[in-house]
Amino acid sequence: MSEKKLICGNEAMAEAAIIAGLDAYFGYPITPQNEVTAYMSRRMPELDRVFVQCESELAAVNMVYGAVATGKRAMTSSSSPGISLMQEGISYLAGAELPAVIVNVMRGGPGLGNIAPSQADYFQATRGGGHGDYRTIVLAPSSVQELADFMSLAFDLADQYRITVMVLTDGILGQMMEPVILEKKKQRKLPPKNWALTGAKNRKQNIVRSLWLGDGVLEELNRKLQKKYDEIQKKEILCEEYEIENAEIIVVAYGIAARIAKGTVDKAKKEGIKVGLIRPITLWPFPAEQISRAAEKAKAFLTVELSCGQMVEDVRLAVAGKVHVEFYGRSGGGVPSDSEIMKEIKQLAAKR
Amino acid sequence: METVFTRTPTLKDCTTHYCPGCGHGIAHRLVAETIDELQIAPKTIGIAPVGCAVLAYDYLDVDMIEVAHGRAPAVATGIKRTNSDKIVFSYQGDGDLAAIGTAEIIHAAHRAEQLTVIFINNAIFGMTGGQMAPTTVLGQVTATSPQGRQAIGQGYPLQMSELLAILPGTVYVERCALSGVAQIKKAKKAIKHAFELQIGGANGLSLVELLSPCPTYWRMTPVEAMQWIEKEMTKVFPLGCLKNDQ
Numbered sequence: 159m160s161e162k163k164l165i166c167g168n169e170a171m172a173e174a175a176i177i178a179g180l181d182a183y184f185g186y187p188i189t190p191q192n193e194v195t196a197y198m199s200r201r202m203p204e205l206d207r208v209f210v211q212c213e214s215e216l217a218a219v220n221m222v223y224g225a226v227a228t229g230k231r232a233m234t235s236s237s238s239p240g241i242s243l244m245q246e247g248i249s250y251l252a253g254a255e256l257p258a259v260i261v262n263v264m265r266g267g268p269g270l271g272n273i274a275p276s277q278a279d280y281f282q283a284t285r286g287g288g289h290g291d292y293r294t295i296v297l298a299p300s301s302v303q304e305l306a307d308f309m310s311l312a313f314d315l316a317d318q319y320r321i322t323v324m325v326l327t328d329g330i331l332g333q334m335m336e337p338v339i340l341e342k343k344k345q346r347k348l349p350p351k352n353w354a355l356t357g358a359k360n361r362k363q364n365i366v367r368s369l370w371l372g373d374g375v376l377e378e379l380n381r382k383l384q385k386k387y388d389e390i391q392k393k394e395i396l397c398e399e400y401e402i403e404n405a406e407i408i409v410v411a412y413g414i415a416a417r418i419a420k421g422t423v424d425k426a427k428k429e430g431i432k433v434g435l436i437r438p439i440t441l442w443p444f445p446a447e448q449i450s451r452a453a454e455k456a457k458a459f460l461t462v463e464l465s466c467g468q469m470v471e472d473v474r475l476a477v478a479g480k481v482h483v484e485f486y487g488r489s490g491g492g493v494p495s496d497s498e499i500m501k502e503i504k505q506l507a508a509k510r
Numbered sequence: 511m512e513t514v515f516t517r518t519p520t521l522k523d524c525t526t527h528y529c530p531g532c533g534h535g536i537a538h539r540l541v542a543e544t545i546d547e548l549q550i551a552p553k554t555i556g557i558a559p560v561g562c563a564v565l566a567y568d569y570l571d572v573d574m575i576e577v578a579h580g581r582a583p584a585v586a587t588g589i590k591r592t593n594s595d596k597i598v599f600s601y602q603g604d605g606d607l608a609a610i611g612t613a614e615i616i617h618a619a620h621r622a623e624q625l626t627v628i629f630i631n632n633a634i635f636g637m638t639g640g641q642m643a644p645t646t647v648l649g650q651v652t653a654t655s656p657q658g659r660q661a662i663g664q665g666y667p668l669q670m671s672e673l674l675a676i677l678p679g680t681v682y683v684e685r686c687a688l689s690g691v692a693q694i695k696k697a698k699k700a701i702k703h704a705f706e707l708q709i710g711g712a713n714g715l716s717l718v719e720l721l722s723p724c725p726t727y728w729r730m731t732p733v734e735a736m737q738w739i740e741k742e743m744t745k746v747f748p749l750g751c752l753k754n755d756q
Contacts, residue, residue, distance in 0.1 A: 182592045208591045213617035217584040220577065220614070224588025227575050228555070228596075232588065250578050355573040355589070357596055359552035365567045367558075367576040 162337040167302045167327065168193035170338045171235075171261060174306035176201055177342050178313045181230035182208035184221040186240060189273040190329035191263035194235045208232075215240040219247030219260070226256045227366045229354030231313050235261035237329075238279050239270060241287075248322055249288030252383070253368025255353075257316035259309070260294075261325045263332040264464075266491040274491025275329035277413060280468035283326050284442040291380045293387045294322040295394065296441040298412040302336035304439075310343040315394065317348045319386055326441060328464065330414045330493070390443055397445035398437040399452075401427065405434030407506050408452050410473050411462040412438045415494060419462050422499040431507045441469070449476035458506045459483040462494050482506075518543045520551050520571050527565060531732025533688040533722030534562060537630055538569045540694070541601065544702045545572065548709065554597045555589055557582045561603040562636040580611020583618030586625045597708055599626040604645040605635045608670045612644075615674065622679035622714040626704045629670065629717055632724040633743060640727030644668035647746050652727070667746045671719045675752035681714035682707055683752040687721040689739040693749070700751075714755070721747055 165173075172194045175183070183202055185195040195211065202209035208225070212218040218234040225232035236244065241262045251258050264279050266272040283296045295315050299305040305327055312323040355364050370376040400420060402408060411419040416437040426433045436452060438445050453459070458481055461470040470485040477483050486502045488494050517523060521542035528534045545551050551572050558566040560579035567574035577585045582600035590598040607615050607629050618625060634652055635641040642655040647667050649658040659667075675683040682704055686697035697720055704716035721743050723735035730738060 182588070184588065210587065210591060210621075212584070213613055213620075216581065217587075217614055217617065220581040220584035221588035221591070223577065223581075224557075224575070224585035225592040226588075227585075228589055228593050230592045232592070246578055247581075254576075355555050355575060356593075357553040357555065358571070358573050363567070363571050364573045365575070367567070369564055369576055 160339050160341045162339055164335055164337050165302070166193055166333055166335045167305045167331040168263065168333070169197050170302050170306040170340065171309055171325070172197040172201070173340050174309035175233055175259070176205065177340060178310035179231050180207065180233060182225045182232040184210050184212050184218040184232065184234045186212050186215050186218050186236065188237045188240045190265055190275070190332050191235050191237050191261070193332070194261070215243035216246065219244040222258050223247055223251055223256060226258050227254070227355050229351040229356060233259040233261065235263065237263045237265045238267050238276065241279060241282070245288035248294065249290050249292065250368055251322045252288070252292035252294070253290065254366050255320040256366065257320050258322045259312045259316055259325065260322060261327065264326065264328045266489070272491050273329065275414065275464060275493060276489070276491065277328060277415060277464035278466070278468065278489060279326065280441065280463070280465060283324050284444070284472070292383060293442055294324050295319070295390060295443070296324045296326050298326050298439060298441050299331065300413050300417045300437065302331060302334060303338050305331055306338050306340055307343070310345070314346040314348065318346055319390055321386070321390070326413070328414050394440060395443045395445050396439035397448045398439060399448060400435040400437065402434030402436060402452055404432055406432040406457045407460060407503060408456045409433060409435045409460045409462060409499070409503070410438070410449065410469070411435065412441060412469065415462045415464055418494060418496060419499055422496050422503065425496070426500060426503050431503060433503055438469070444472050444476070446472070446476035449473060450478065453477045453480040457481055458509070460502055460506055461485050462499055463487040464493060465489055518546045520545045522569050522571050524568060528562065529726040531723055531725035531735055532562070533632065533720065533724070534630065536688045536694060537628065537720055537722060538566065540698045540701050541599070541628060542570055543698065544705050547702065548705055550597045550705070550709065553595065554599070555593070557586050557598070557600040559600070559602040559606040561606050563601055563603060563630065564637070566601050580606050580609070581614055582606065582611065583614040583623070583625065583627070587618055587621070587623050590623060590625055597626070597705065599628060599705070601628045602630065603636070604629070604631045604633065604643045608644040608668050615670070616677070619674050619677045619679045619715045624708055624712065625715050626708050627715065627717040628701065629719040630722045631719050631747065632722045633667070634724050634727045636724050636727055647742060669747065671717065671752050674717055679714050680717065680753060681712045681755045682716040684754070685719040685721070685747060685749050685752065687739050687744065687749055688723065689721065689736045719747070
């Protein structure tokens with residue numbers, strides 16, 4: 159189990175989900191995540207578990223909705239346009255407080271965009287995406303190993319809080335092959351699913367719903383959801399702080415952008431520039447406190463994304479005007495290179 | 511004293527929210543009676559649609575889930591595939607099944623999902639205030655076809671049962687009406703047969719379409735509505751068994 163395997167991100171994630179106790183996978187083909195659907199179509203029946211190739215992403219997310227309502231662990235995966243279609247279902251999952259795991263292997267948009275890597279679904283993922291007052295937990299791996307490791311975390315978080323957890327990754331991590339250790343993680347202590355639809359045998363009927371017509375009832379439910387979201391914000395933020403102690407410039411990046419930026423930070427340090435990296439691992443809840451704390455000492459921030467500037471808004475909110483926040487991004491399939499990031503860092507350093 | 515008639519246990523003892531003369535109450539009762547006669551209440555999971563029957567779980571005393579408009583067959587697939595020992599049924603209106611959820615029902619049938627579908631066809635969107643549905647008959651006046659439905663521009667009434675019956679993945683499709691005692695008795699038999707097929711492990715989807723009165727949005731009395739089903743609706747939606755493979 160614990161030997162290293164050379165495997166692409168999509169397959170590592172699929173196998174890791176299976177190891178985490180996935181009962182059912184529902185998917186629809188879309189590039190660049192087709193390896194997941196293909197892998198599941200072979201592995202799940204081998205293990206006598208459920209695989210369905212659906213007629214649409216709408217159907218896929220609703221099959222997940224049905225399966226998780228019965229207490230099973232279920233997931234779907236897709237890429238940006240498909241995730242847009244799933245937003246209806248994600249809103250219903252939130253309203254009904256069902257635990258689901260959804261993987262978005264992001265590609266370029268808007269529209270059909272292209273099939274190249276992107277981080278342009280940050281707004282959609284972290285703001286909810288669908289209608290109504292809700293949140294989803296968003297995990298952003300930056301290596302194939304993390305992509306695999308976050309699957310059991312995603313299922314545990316989903317079950318613990320009865321929430322949708324989105325694993326937000328991109329075409330590079332999905333396709334890239336790296337040596338990975340795939341092993342069973344220790345499961346969190348999880349609450350019993352006594353709300354699940356298992357047949358009303360020797361108990362009252364269970365109802366899974368999101369419609370609340372009574373005066374004030376929905377508001378009360380939404381306040382309950384907010385309390386849950388507050389608790390998640392207090393307890394579940396994950397963030398990597400790299401070489402930030404004496405840093406004057408803090409690079410903020412997540413996922414594959416952080417992977418690239420980390421190398422640039424090392425190079426810049428060798429050239430004598432005081433630079434560090436903050437890598438949000440949970441995009442929601444966002445590590446605002448860590449960034450705010452760093453803003454007390456740093457002189458400037460540089461946010462790097464594979465987008466035209468989305469997470470940078472959260473960084474600016476966290477920095478709250480204390481210091482300048484610069485942005486560098488590439489979009490539509492463009493990937494910020496080491497030298498491009500270095501140029502931005504040097505420009506900021508020169509302003510000091 | 512001998513009890514000759516009683517409320518069937520799966521039908522809850524509560525006040526109805528349905529309009530006077532609405533067919534949902536009858537359909538609910540038929541489903542509840544079936545569940546009780548087949549003694550499957552403890553292992554049944556029902557799916558309530560979006561539409562007037564969204565509150566079906568207020569009346570049917572089994573585990574139930576409310577779903578997005580039209581998505582019931584997908585949700586049912588997710589439930590049944592992961593719980594093959596459960597009896598899973600969806601209860602869907604014509605806006606739900608014949609408009610927004612056309613893809614989901616066609617593909618659930620196409621995959622031969624072992625599900626039972628109760629399809630309420632009242633030729634109108636009831637919940638939202640009487641708009642034209644795909645099943646609205648030609649000439650029928652609704653909130654969104656005030657001149658009466660015209661085939662060109664507004665489409666022909668969509669015959670979902672006929673469409674579904676030609677798919678190899680359906681094992682049983684029958685259209686009944688809730689327009690009188692004789693018809694209701696036939697409907698009960700059909701519903702029971704549809705559930706029995708699933709219990710017996712039949713390899714496909716069973717569906718019963720029920721022509722159901724909506725006096726409120728047909729602007730008729732309950733009696734006129736029952737008569738309209740028999741005189742007008744059955745012309746477009748002929749009653750009878752379209753398919754019974756078992």
